[in-house]
Amino acid sequence: MRKLLSQILAIAMKDLRSVAKERTFLMAIGLQLFVAMFASVLTFGLLVLYNPSYAGVGGEAKVGFVGDAPILESVLKPVKYDSIQRGMEDFKSGKIDALVWLPKENVNSTNFVRVYLPKEEIKAIQASIFLKEKFVEYEKRLREMRGIPSESGLKIYSTDLESINVPEGASVPFKLIYVVLVPLLMLTTAATVAGMFIDLVTEEVESKTALVLLASPLTPTGIITGKIIAAILLSLALTPTWMVLLILNGVEMHNPLLVALLAIATSAMFICVACIAILTGDRERAQLVFSLAVIAMVPLFFSSPLSPAGLITRIAAGSPFEAYAVIAYLLSLVALYPSALVAARVLKAER
Amino acid sequence: MIMRLFGVSRLELRKSRKKYSKSLVIVIILLIAVAGFSAYISALEGIKSDSGLYVVAGPYSINERHFVSYYAPINKAIELVREGKADVALGQFIIARSSDNSLAAADELRAAIQRLFEEELYKKYGSKAFPVFISVEYVKREVGYQIGVKEVKEKGKVSEEKKKMGREVKKPVRTPAAQPEKPPEVGERIGRVIGVQEEYVTPRNFSPPNLLGKLVYAFLFILPSYFAIQVFSSSLIEDKTAKKLDVLLSTPILPISILLGKFLPYFIISVLSVFAVSVLLGKSLIAIVYVLPIILFFAALQAFFAVNARSYKEMTFFVISTSLIVTAYVFIPAIFAGTIPVSKVSPITLMLASFEGEEVSIRDYLFATFQFYAMAVVLYLMAAKSLTPEIAHSSKSIPEKIVMALSRLITREWCAFFAAMAAIPFVFMVEFMLLSVLFVLPPDYSIPAFIGVVAVVEESFKASILLAAGWRKLSPYASAIACGLGFFAGEKLIVLLNVATQYNTLLLAQFFLFPLALHISTVLLFTLFRSKPVFALSIASITHFIYNLTVVMLLA
Numbered sequence: 002m003r004k005l006l007s008q009i010l011a012i013a014m015k016d017l018r019s020v021a022k023e024r025t026f027l028m029a030i031g032l033q034l035f036v037a038m039f040a041s042v043l044t045f046g047l048l049v050l051y052n053p054s055y056a057g058v059g060g061e062a063k064v065g066f067v068g069d070a071p072i073l074e075s076v077l078k079p080v081k082y083d084s085i086q087r088g089m090e091d092f093k094s095g096k097i098d099a100l101v102w103l104p105k106e107n108v109n110s111t112n113f114v115r116v117y118l119p120k121e122e123i124k125a126i127q128a129s130i131f132l133k134e135k136f137v138e139y140e141k142r143l144r145e146m147r148g149i150p151s152e153s154g155l156k157i158y159s160t161d162l163e164s165i166n167v168p169e170g171a172s173v174p175f176k177l178i179y180v181v182l183v184p185l186l187m188l189t190t191a192a193t194v195a196g197m198f199i200d201l202v203t204e205e206v207e208s209k210t211a212l213v214l215l216a217s218p219l220t221p222t223g224i225i226t227g228k229i230i231a232a233i234l235l236s237l238a239l240t241p242t243w244m245v246l247l248i249l250n251g252v253e254m255h256n257p258l259l260v261a262l263l264a265i266a267t268s269a270m271f272i273c274v275a276c277i278a279i280l281t282g283d284r285e286r287a288q289l290v291f292s293l294a295v296i297a298m299v300p301l302f303f304s305s306p307l308s309p310a311g312l313i314t315r316i317a318a319g320s321p322f323e324a325y326a327v328i329a330y331l332l333s334l335v336a337l338y339p340s341a342l343v344a345a346r347v348l349k350a351e352r
Numbered sequence: 353m354i355m356r357l358f359g360v361s362r363l364e365l366r367k368s369r370k371k372y373s374k375s376l377v378i379v380i381i382l383l384i385a386v387a388g389f390s391a392y393i394s395a396l397e398g399i400k401s402d403s404g405l406y407v408v409a410g411p412y413s414i415n416e417r418h419f420v421s422y423y424a425p426i427n428k429a430i431e432l433v434r435e436g437k438a439d440v441a442l443g444q445f446i447i448a449r450s451s452d453n454s455l456a457a458a459d460e461l462r463a464a465i466q467r468l469f470e471e472e473l474y475k476k477y478g479s480k481a482f483p484v485f486i487s488v489e490y491v492k493r494e495v496g497y498q499i500g501v502k503e504v505k506e507k508g509k510v511s512e513e514k515k516k517m518g519r520e521v522k523k524p525v526r527t528p529a530a531q532p533e534k535p536p537e538v539g540e541r542i543g544r545v546i547g548v549q550e551e552y553v554t555p556r557n558f559s560p561p562n563l564l565g566k567l568v569y570a571f572l573f574i575l576p577s578y579f580a581i582q583v584f585s586s587s588l589i590e591d592k593t594a595k596k597l598d599v600l601l602s603t604p605i606l607p608i609s610i611l612l613g614k615f616l617p618y619f620i621i622s623v624l625s626v627f628a629v630s631v632l633l634g635k636s637l638i639a640i641v642y643v644l645p646i647i648l649f650f651a652a653l654q655a656f657f658a659v660n661a662r663s664y665k666e667m668t669f670f671v672i673s674t675s676l677i678v679t680a681y682v683f684i685p686a687i688f689a690g691t692i693p694v695s696k697v698s699p700i701t702l703m704l705a706s707f708e709g710e711e712v713s714i715r716d717y718l719f720a721t722f723q724f725y726a727m728a729v730v731l732y733l734m735a736a737k738s739l740t741p742e743i744a745h746s747s748k749s750i751p752e753k754i755v756m757a758l759s760r761l762i763t764r765e766w767c768a769f770f771a772a773m774a775a776i777p778f779v780f781m782v783e784f785m786l787l788s789v790l791f792v793l794p795p796d797y798s799i800p801a802f803i804g805v806v807a808v809v810e811e812s813f814k815a816s817i818l819l820a821a822g823w824r825k826l827s828p829y830a831s832a833i834a835c836g837l838g839f840f841a842g843e844k845l846i847v848l849l850n851v852a853t854q855y856n857t858l859l860l861a862q863f864f865l866f867p868l869a870l871h872i873s874t875v876l877l878f879t880l881f882r883s884k885p886v887f888a889l890s891i892a893s894i895t896h897f898i899y900n901l902t903v904v905m906l907l908a
Contacts (some may be wrong), residue, residue, distance in 0.1 A: 023662060024749070028669045032676065038789040039680050043687070093493045113485050113552060120490035129488075129559065136486055136555035143483035153469035157446045157458045160434040165448065167458050175456035180402040193672060200664035208593055253452060284664050285586035286371060289579065290383065296575075297387035300394035303401045311401035318453060320405050320439075321420060 008219050012227025016201050017234060026238070029193055033243045036189050037250075040182040044174050062128035064135075065097040070106030073114070076139045077101065092117060099128040108146055178252055179318040184302065184310035186243045187264040190236055192295055195271035198232040199291060202344065203284040211351050221348035225341045229272060233337075236268035255319030263316065263327060267309045270333040271295070276340035279347050356605045360613025364587065368617070395568075406457035409438035416464045419457075470556070485552035566707075567683055570700050573639055574682075576625035577647045578675060584618035585654035589667050592659065592744055607739040611655055611732060622647045635707055641717075642703035645724035650678055652731035659738045660753045681781060684788055696720055697784065723777040730774045737761055751816070758820035765830040768817050772838030775813045776846060782809050803904065807896035808889075814839060814875050815889050822882060832879040836872035870899050 020026050065088045066079035074081070080097055082088035092100045100117040116132060118125040141151040159165050202225065205211040214224050240261050248254050278291035302310040307326050315322040372380075403417040409429035413421035424432060429441035433449055439457035441447035448458035473481040588611075591597045600610050626640045626647075653674050661667040685698040695701045699720045702712045737757040738744055748756070762771055786805050790798045814835055821831035874892040881888035 019663065020665065023666050028673065032669070032673050035673070035676060035680075039676070039684075042680075042684055042788050089491075092491070095493065108483075110483075111479060111485060112483055113487070116486055116488045117491050118488055120492040125490065133555060133558045136484060136558060140482075140484045140555045144481065147477075147480060147483070149473065149477050149481050153462075153465050155446055155462055155465050157448055157462065160430055160447055160449050162447075165450075167448070167455050167462070169459065169463070171459035172456035172463075175452055176402060176405070179405070180399070184401065189672075193669070196668045196672065197665045200668050204593075204664045207590060281376060283371070283590060285583055285590055286376065288586055288668070289583055290379065292579065292582065293380065293383040293387060297383060297390050300390045303399050304394035304397040305400055306403035308401060311403065314401055315404060318405060320407060320453075322404075 005219075005223060008217070009223050009227040009230065012214075012219070012224060013230040013234060016228060016231040020197070020231075020235065026235070029235075029239055030242055032193065033186055033189060033239070033246065036185055037182060037243070037246060040177060040185065043181075044177045062098040062124070062131040063096070064128070064132065065091060065100045066102075067100065068103040068105065070103045070112075072108070072142055073101075073103055073106060073112075073139050076135050076142065089117070092119075098124050099132060101132070108143065112143075175318075178247075179314045183247070183260075183317050184313055186247075187240075187267055187309070187313055188299060188302065190239045190243070190264060191268040191271040194232045194236045194239070194268050195275040195291065196288065197235065198228055198272050199275050199279060199287045200284060201228045201231065202279055202347065203282075203287055206347060206351060207283055211348055215348060215352050221345035221352070222341055224348060225276075225344045226338075229276075229337055229341055232272055233265065233268065236265050240264045240268075253319070254317055256316050259327065260313060260317050263309060263313050263330060266330045266333050267313075269337050270309070270330070273333060273336050273340040274298075276344035279344045282347065282350075353606065353609060357609040357613040357616070360600070360605065360610055361616040364614045364617055367587070406440065406453070406460060407438045408440055408442050408457070408461065409433065410442035412442050414442065414461070414464065418460055418464070466556075470554075482554055484555055486555060486558050487552045488558075566704050567686055567700075569633070570686065570704055571679075571683070572633070573626055573629050573643050573703070574646060574679075576629065577622040577643070577650070580618045580621045580625065581647070581651045581654055582671060584615055584651060585658040585667070585671065588614060588655060588658040589661060589664065593664075597739065597744070598741055601739065601741075606736075608732065608736040610739065611659075611735055615651055615655065619647070619651070622651075638706065639703055642699040642706070642721075645699055645721040645728070646678070646682055648728040649724040649731070650674070652728040652735065653678070656731045656735040656738070657750075659735045659744050660750055660757075662747055677785065681785060699724070723780060726774070726777045727781070730778075733761065734758070755816050755819045755823065758816060759823035762817065762820050762824055762826070762831070765821070765826050765834050768821055768826075768831040768834040769838035769841070771817045771820075772814065772835045773842035773845075775817070775839070776842035779810055779813055780846070799904065800901065803900045804893075804897050807893045807900060810839070811874060811878070811889055811892040811896055814871075815878050815885065815892070818875060818878055818882065819885065828879045828882065829876065832875040833872055836875040837868070839875075840868045840871045870896065 064077055064079045065082055066074060066077060067082050067085050067088045079101065080091070082091070082100075085100075085102060088097070088100045088102075091097050098119065102115040102117070103112060106112060114136070116129075118128055144151040157165055157167050205214060205224075211224075215221065219227075244254055244257060244261065254260060274294050275287070275291050278287045278294065281287050281290055302308045305311055306315075307323065309330055312322055312326055312330070314320075316327075400417070404420050406419050407422065408414055408419045409422045409424045409432045411423070411426055411429070413423065415421075422429075422432075422438060424438075424441075426441065426443040429438065429443065430447050432438040433441045433447050433454065436449070436451070439448070439454045440461055442461065446458050446461055448454040470481075588597075591614075597610065601607065605613075623640060623644075626643050627637055629635075630637050630639045654671060657667060657670040657674070661670060682698050682700050685695045686701040686704060687695075696716055697720060699717075702716060702720050706712050734754070734757045737760040738753060740760075743753055743756050746753070746756075758771065762768055783806055786809070787802060790802045790805070817835050818828070818832055821835075822828060874896050877895060878888045878892040881891055
């Protein structure tokens with residue numbers, strides 16, 4: 002028994018050595034860094050789009066106005082034009098950043114305001130954040146005139162009951178880290194190690210080295226088990242890496258052990274899928290079937306709070322989570338054994 | 353030659369027929385159906401994995417999926433927030449502590465309550481409660497772009513400074529190369545204001561254009577091709593491992609024909625899949641024009657890696673990394689479509705614009721796609737040159753193999769000139785990615801960091817060309833000068849193209865318009881110390897860095 006175990010481990014070590022030799026491990030870390038950076042670019046993009054002032058892009062804008070609207074004008078303090086042609090001229094020559102048009106203000110009914118913004122210029126973002134503020138103010142003024150309350154009036158205070166200013170959109174980066182980035186890193190790790198597992202097996206089959214391995218006292222299941230251990234060990238190395246990278250970037254990681262455990266269980270789940278994909282026989286078909294399966298699984302991960310993605314979000318953010326679901330996913334580690342038995346058929350066919 | 357190419361395609365098809373049995377095809381079709389179904393379900397449901405992210409305590413409960421509510425009298429609730437057992441307390445006001453969770457929860461709660469409040473207003477007062485509706489039209493103007501290089505990077509700075517710099521960079525005299533935009537047909541526009549198809553929003557929902565939803569949609573055009581190309585590169589690396597490529601190479605078929613012949617069936621599948629998606633989504637078949645350069649580039653990239661990867665697992669990492677990087681490069685700019693000129697670097701932005709009924713000029717099309725076509729050609733050439741047993745089967749690393757393949761292309765000193773020019777689109781892509789990644793850093797770090805990595809990237813590309821020339825035993829100094837000249841000429845060409853299309857801000861022309869002297873002196877430096885490549889590269893990069901930094905300092 003002990004001998005068998007050491008042989009299985011020898012296979013795992015052999016594969017890991019080649020991973021180290023080809024620096025694929027470094028590439029995998031590079032990949033994670035890239036995912037993290039991609040997400041931060043995305044956060045920044047979203048912040049600019051949803052709330053430019055939060056991202057620091059806001060500011061003043063020169064606004065032109067055409068029409069007859071005393072209240073809107075008192076809010077906007079615009080440059081006035083008597084015709085839209087004149088306004089457009091100045092807009093086109095860059096004298097104003099935006100042109101607002103409201104032919105006739107109507108205090109008692111709905112006002113449809115038309116805004117012209119410059120296309121493909123950062124100024125458009127700046128001008129629209131400026132205008133948004135003004136239009137909200139305008140809406141408030143009109144509502145007041147109609148005797149309708151304008152804001153929920155909910156203020157935010159500290160625990161010492163001091164007023165604190167929370168910028169609109171403060172939750173965007175927070176959610177991006179825990180709802181997108183952490184699950185995405187977990188999934189990239191899982192897809193990478195499972196993809197590598199497929200390569201480890203199919204490469205032995207296709208380059209005929211499997212025959213050499215099969216001539217050893219190891220059973221086909223033993224060989225597959227060795228490869229699975231190599232993949233899990235890789236996941237064990239990659240998971241703490243991205244966690245540490247996040248922590249170094251100032252992200253608070255609650256329950257780190259549980260986060261790592263769930264991430265590894267997800268890797269195991271992907272490896273189980275890979276074990277079935279391997280039955281197709283070679284790398285081309287196995288990778289195709291596997292990646293189609295991943296594409297089918299990933300959207301579902303984000304559409305339920307009980308999925309591994311939903312769970313890791315709440316575990317990492319320190320929110321309440323369902324312990325039974327975590328235990329259920331940990332069972333995928335157990336499922337690795339029957340999966341190995343299934344995948345072993347590919348080697349048996351060689352023999 | 354064409355007949356031979358088709359011959360290779362036929363072989364590839366025969367191989368596939370053998371591999372893809374009826375039952376496997378059924379499995380694949382089923383998987384595609386399941387994937388489609390799961391995408392549909394999640395699009396319908398939206399992201400739900402963020403449910404229950406925040407804990408609210410207090411006398412009021414809130415029924416919104418982000419929140420888990422606990423009942424507690426307000427004093428107890430504040431205590432819970434202070435202890436960190438709840439993220440926020442909800443009473444007559446919101447109580448938060450100064451942690452990321454708590455502030456995010458407060459922001460989310462405030463927004464949720466404002467939404468409920470507006471709903472309540474509508475129930476109570478009807479449309480009377482919404483006195484203002486806004487619609488936006490984006491109008492192109494031929495003003496000199498006001499975003500300067502510095503502005504792109506110093507997003508966080510205050511606006512006065514920004515305006516000042518904007519003015520500095522703005523060029524007073526500008527001769528638009530192409531026809532001016534047609535005069536504004538104002539009458540027509542006014543007519544449309546009251547038109548039915550206009551989208552009006554309330555002030556709170558007024559925000560810059562956002563293409564995020566459409567991006568997912570655009571992704572559907574490319575996704576099937578990813579799979580076709582993945583199968584192509586898998587088949588290629590399998591043939592390499594099984595030494596089947598060596599058999600083909602011993603025949604008079606040219607290596608490039610082997611690669612193209614094998615790619616042809618997958619190319620046809622990719623094109624058909626784009627057509628299929630166009631028809632399914634009810635879009636014009638013209639979409640292929642925008643997706644085509646991406647498909648070609650992606651396939652060329654994978655072909656190069658399949659020929660050169662040392663093992664399957666190395667290949668898998670390359671496939672995952674390149675898929676991610678290319679996707680990011682193509683999709684990140686599109687997020688900003690319509691708001692900043694940079695977005696036009698991606699063909700996807702143009703595709704979305706054309707779906708919106710906009711006319712895409714030939715100039716914009718060439719600008720967005722030329723680099724992809726050029727890189728595809730270069731990569732196919734490099735892959736074909738690597739397709740000899742001594743490179744393809746060697747256990748050397750990819751960078752070493754790049755130099756080896758290059759040395760088969762650079763047969764004379766002057767070839768270094770063209771090699772350097774051909775490197776420009778790659779340099780541009782790498783620098784663009786680095787720029788978009790680095791500009792999230794604070795500006796004090798991001799500018800030097802960017803200048804530093806630019807120096808390293810440009811010098812590394814030049815160094816690989818020089819190393820290849822050295823391998824070839826070409827005259828080192830002559831090829832160094834040719835390489836420096838080529839790089840300079842390539843950059844100039846882009847800058848010229850750039851001025852004509854007013855994209856100078858995007859390419860940071862002010863920074864990259866380096867005098868000839870710099871490019872030549874750094875390559876000569878490298879050549880001088882070429883016996884120790886790492887040391888030589890560092891010296892060249894540092895010189896480059898110092899030069900760039902000085903230029904930037906002087907400009908600022």
